[in-house]
Amino acid sequence: MSRKIDKIGIKIGMWLFLYSEIILFGGLFVLYAAYFYKYPEFFSEGGKELNRIIGAVNTTVLLVSSFTVAASITAIQRREKKRAVGCLVFSIFCGVIFLVNKYFEWGAKFHHDIYPNSETLLSGEPGLNIFFGLYYIITGLHGLHVIAGMILLSISLILVIVGKVTESNYAMLENSGLYWHLVDLIWIFVFPLFYLVL
Amino acid sequence: MSEIQSFYDTPAPPGLTGIRAWLLTHDHKRLGLMYMWAILFWFVIAALCGLLLRTELMSQGRTIMGSELYNSLFTLHGVIMVFLFAIPSVPAIFGNFFLPIQLGTDDVFFPRLNLFSWYLFMFGGLLALISLFSGEGFPDTGWTFYVPFSVEVNSNVGLTVMAAFILGMSSMLTGLNFVTTFHRMRDRRMGLMQIPLFTWSLYATAWVQILATPVISITLVLVVVERLFSVGLFDPDKGGDPILYQHLFWMYSHPAVYIMILPGMGVISEIIPVFSRKSIFGYKAIVWSSMGIAIAGSLVWAHHMYTSGMSDVSVFIFSLITFLVAIPSAVKVFSWIATMYKGSIEMTPPFLLSLLFIYLFSIGGLTGLVLGAVGTDIHVHDTHFVVSHFHFVMFGGTGFAFFAALHYWWPKMFGIMYDFKKAYIGSVLTAIGFLFHYIPMFILGMQGMPRRYYDYLPKYETGNFLAGFGAYLLIIGILIMFVNLLMSFRQRVVAPSNPWGGTTLEWTVPSPPPVHNFVEKPQILEFPYDFTEVIERTKMVKGNENQ
Numbered sequence: 106m107s108r109k110i111d112k113i114g115i116k117i118g119m120w121l122f123l124y125s126e127i128i129l130f131g132g133l134f135v136l137y138a139a140y141f142y143k144y145p146e147f148f149s150e151g152g153k154e155l156n157r158i159i160g161a162v163n164t165t166v167l168l169v170s171s172f173t174v175a176a177s178i179t180a181i182q183r184r185e186k187k188r189a190v191g192c193l194v195f196s197i198f199c200g201v202i203f204l205v206n207k208y209f210e211w212g213a214k215f216h217h218d219i220y221p222n223s224e225t226l227l228s229g230e231p232g233l234n235i236f237f238g239l240y241y242i243i244t245g246l247h248g249l250h251v252i253a254g255m256i257l258l259s260i261s262l263i264l265v266i267v268g269k270v271t272e273s274n275y276a277m278l279e280n281s282g283l284y285w286h287l288v289d290l291i292w293i294f295v296f297p298l299f300y301l302v303l
Numbered sequence: 304m305s306e307i308q309s310f311y312d313t314p315a316p317p318g319l320t321g322i323r324a325w326l327l328t329h330d331h332k333r334l335g336l337m338y339m340w341a342i343l344f345w346f347v348i349a350a351l352c353g354l355l356l357r358t359e360l361m362s363q364g365r366t367i368m369g370s371e372l373y374n375s376l377f378t379l380h381g382v383i384m385v386f387l388f389a390i391p392s393v394p395a396i397f398g399n400f401f402l403p404i405q406l407g408t409d410d411v412f413f414p415r416l417n418l419f420s421w422y423l424f425m426f427g428g429l430l431a432l433i434s435l436f437s438g439e440g441f442p443d444t445g446w447t448f449y450v451p452f453s454v455e456v457n458s459n460v461g462l463t464v465m466a467a468f469i470l471g472m473s474s475m476l477t478g479l480n481f482v483t484t485f486h487r488m489r490d491r492r493m494g495l496m497q498i499p500l501f502t503w504s505l506y507a508t509a510w511v512q513i514l515a516t517p518v519i520s521i522t523l524v525l526v527v528v529e530r531l532f533s534v535g536l537f538d539p540d541k542g543g544d545p546i547l548y549q550h551l552f553w554m555y556s557h558p559a560v561y562i563m564i565l566p567g568m569g570v571i572s573e574i575i576p577v578f579s580r581k582s583i584f585g586y587k588a589i590v591w592s593s594m595g596i597a598i599a600g601s602l603v604w605a606h607h608m609y610t611s612g613m614s615d616v617s618v619f620i621f622s623l624i625t626f627l628v629a630i631p632s633a634v635k636v637f638s639w640i641a642t643m644y645k646g647s648i649e650m651t652p653p654f655l656l657s658l659l660f661i662y663l664f665s666i667g668g669l670t671g672l673v674l675g676a677v678g679t680d681i682h683v684h685d686t687h688f689v690v691s692h693f694h695f696v697m698f699g700g701t702g703f704a705f706f707a708a709l710h711y712w713w714p715k716m717f718g719i720m721y722d723f724k725k726a727y728i729g730s731v732l733t734a735i736g737f738l739f740h741y742i743p744m745f746i747l748g749m750q751g752m753p754r755r756y757y758d759y760l761p762k763y764e765t766g767n768f769l770a771g772f773g774a775y776l777l778i779i780g781i782l783i784m785f786v787n788l789l790m791s792f793r794q795r796v797v798a799p800s801n802p803w804g805g806t807t808l809e810w811t812v813p814s815p816p817p818v819h820n821f822v823e824k825p826q827i828l829e830f831p832y833d834f835t836e837v838i839e840r841t842k843m844v845k846g847n848e849n850q
Contacts, residue, residue: 111412114412114483114486114487114488117483118413118416118479118483121482122479125475125479125513125514125516125517128518129517129521130521131517132521132522132554135550136536136547139547143544144542221533221534221535222532222533226541230542231535231540231542231543234535234541235535235536235542235543238536239536241534242528
C-alpha cells in the first residue's frame with residue numbers, strides 16, 4: 106500500500122502496548138501491596154538482606170542507558186549515524202551489565218539457600234518466603250523484559266547500520282527506545298519496593 | 304457493466320497465489336474469514352462436548368462416561384467456549400471484516416500485526432489440542448483454574464494455561480489494532496457521533512481487551528510458575544493467600560464477560576434499526592452505555608466471590624456496583640425496543656435472531672440481579688442457577704448475536720443469499736431447545752443442585768432429563784442453521800450489494816467487497832441511521848411495480 110506513514114498512529118499503538126505491559130506488572134504489584142499489608146515487618150526484614158549497593162548500581166546503569174537510547178534517537182534525527190550506533194552499543198552493553206549484576210545477586214542468594222521452595226525459606230517465616238517469592242518473580246519477569254528490550258535495541262542497531270533507520274523513518278528505533286524506557290521505569294518502582302523498603 | 308473484482312480474486316499483498324494468498328495475507332477481510340472457519344470449528348467441538356455432558360446428566364449414575372472424563376469434559380467445554388469462541392467470535396470475525404469498512408477505510412492500522420494475531424490464535428488453539436492428547440491428559444479444574452487444585456493436580460494444566468495466555472495476547476493485539484484504527488484510519492469527514500454503533504461497541508470492547516487481558520496473562524503465568532517452582536504465593540502453608548488468586552483471576556475474567564457481550568450488543572444495534580426502517584432510538588445513549596458498561600464492568604469482579612471470604616463492606620460495595628452495570632445494559636434494551644416502536648418492521652432471519660437475543664438476554668440480565676444481590680446469591684451460589692444465568696447471557700446473548708451477525712452479513716461476506724425458511728426453522732428450534740435446556744436449570748439451581756457435579760439426588764432427575772432433551776433440540780436447531788448457511792454456497796443465489804436496505808458504509812460497497820473496500824470515495828451520512836433515502840427508494844420500486 107502506498108499510504109503515507111502515519112507516525113502518530115504507530116506511536117499510539119506502541120503506547121497502548123506499553124500500557125498493557127504496565128498492567129502486566131500491575132498485577133504483581135497488586136500482590137505486593139496485599140502481602141505488604143499482611144507482613145510489613147518481614148518485608149522490611151527481607152529488604153535489609155538484599156544488596157543495596159548492587160541495586161543502586163543497577164538503577165544507575167539503567168538510567169544512563171535510557172539516556173543514551175534517547176541520545177541515539179536525537180543523533181539519528183541529526184543524521185549523525187556513527188554517534189547513534191555508539192549510543193546504541195553502549196545502551197545494549199548497559200543491559201548486559203545489569204544482567205551480570207543480577208546474576209551475581211541471585212547467585213549469592215542461592216548460595217545462602219534463599220530461593221523458591223528452599224529449605225531455609227520453607228522452615229522460616231511465611232512472610233519472608235512471600236517476600237523472596239515476589240522478589241524472584243518480579244525481578245525475574247523484569248529480567249526477561251530487559252532481555253526483550255536488548256533484542257529490540259539490537260535489531261534497531263542492525264537497521265541503523267544497514268541504513269533502514271534514517272532521519273525520516275526512525276519509528277522502529279523510537280519504539281524500541283520507548284520499550285527500553287518502560288523496562289527502566291518498572292525498575293524504578295521495583296528498586297525502592299524491594300531494596301529500600303522501610 | 305465493468306466487473307469490479309472482489310477481494311477473493313485480488314490477493315493482498317499482490318502477487319501471492321493459492322494457499323499463500325490466504326496464509327500470508329494482510330487483508331482484514333480474508334483474516335476475518337480465516338478466523339470464522341477456525342472459530343466455527345471450535346464452536347462445534349465445544350457444543351458437542353456440552354451435548355455429551357448433558358447426556359451424561361440425563362439419568363442418575365453413570366450414563367455414558369466416568370466421573371473423571373466428565374470433569375475434563377466440562378473444563379474443555381468451558382475453555383473452548385470462553386477463549387476460543389465467545390471472546391474472539393464477534394470482534395475477530397465481524398470486527399475484522401467490517402470495522403475498517405464502517406470507518407470508510409481500506410484496512411486496519413497494523414495489517415501485519417493483524418495477521419500475527421491470527422497466528423497467535425491458531426497457535427493457542429493448537430496448544431489446547433496438544434494438551435488434550437499429551438501428558439496426563441486434559442485438566443479437570445474447570446476453566447477458572449482455581450488454586451490450590453490447579454497447582455497441585457497432575458493433569459496438563461501448564462500447557463492449557465499457556466494456550467489461554469497466548470489466546471489472550473492475540474485478543475489484546477486485536478484490541479490494540481482496533482483502537483488505533485478507530486482513531487487514525489477513520490474517514491476524515493466522519494465525526495465521533497457519525498460512527499456506526501457496531502464500531503463503537505468494538506471500540507469499547509477493545510479498551511477492555513487492552514486493559515484487562517494483561518491481568519489474566521500475569522495470573523496464568525503465576526499458575527505456571529507455582530507449578531514449576533512452588534513459590535507458594537497462593538499456598539497458605541507458605542504464607543500465601545488463595546483468595547488473591549481469585550481476585551486476580553476475576554479482575555480479568557469479569558471484564559472478559561463484557562468483551563463477549565459488548566460486540567454482540569453492537570450487532571443488535573445495527574440490525575434493529577435496519578429492519579425497523581427507523582433511525583436508532585438514543586444513539587448517543589447507546590454509545591455512552593457501551594463505554595459505561597466497559598468502565599463499570601471492570602469494577603465488579605468480586606461479585607463472583609461473595610462466599611469466598613471477604614469483608615461485609617467489600618461485599619456490599621461490589622454488590623452495589625454490580626447493580627449499577629444493569630443501568631447501561633437496560634438503556635440499550637429499552638433503546639432497541641423504542642426503535643422498533645412505530646417502525647416499519649420487515650421480518651428477516653437476522654431480525655428474528657435479534658428479537659430472540661433481546662428476549663433471552665433480558666432473562667439473563669434479570670437473573671443476574673438475583674445473583675448480584677448478596678442475600679439471594681448466597682442461596683444459589685455455585686448452583687445450576689448460575690450455570691443457567693450465564694448461559695442465558697453468553698449463549699442467549701453473545702451466541703444469538705453471533706448467529707444474527709452471521710445471517711446479517713453473510714450476503715456481504717460471500718455475495719450469496721441463503722434460504723430464509725430454513726433459517727427461520729433453525730432459529731426457532733434453537734430458541735425452543737434453548738429454553739427447554741436452561742429453564743429447568745434455573746429450577747434445579749433454586750432447589751439446590753450444585754454445578755459441575757457428576758451425580759445427583761433422585762429429585763433432580765426430571766429437571767436434568769428435560770435439560771438434556773432441550774440440548775438435543777438446541778443442537779439440531781444450530782445444525783439446521785449452519786447447514787442452511789453452507790448450502791447457500793451450492794445454490795449461489797447472488798445477493799445484491801444492499802439486500803437489507805442498510806445505511807452504514809458496508810452496504811454501499813459491492814458484495815463481496817473489492818480489496819480496497821471502496822470503489823469510489825465513500826459518502827459519509829450526516830447520521831449513520833438515516834433511512835429517508837432507503838424508504839424513498841422502496842416506495843419508488845413499489846410504485847413501479849404497481850404501474
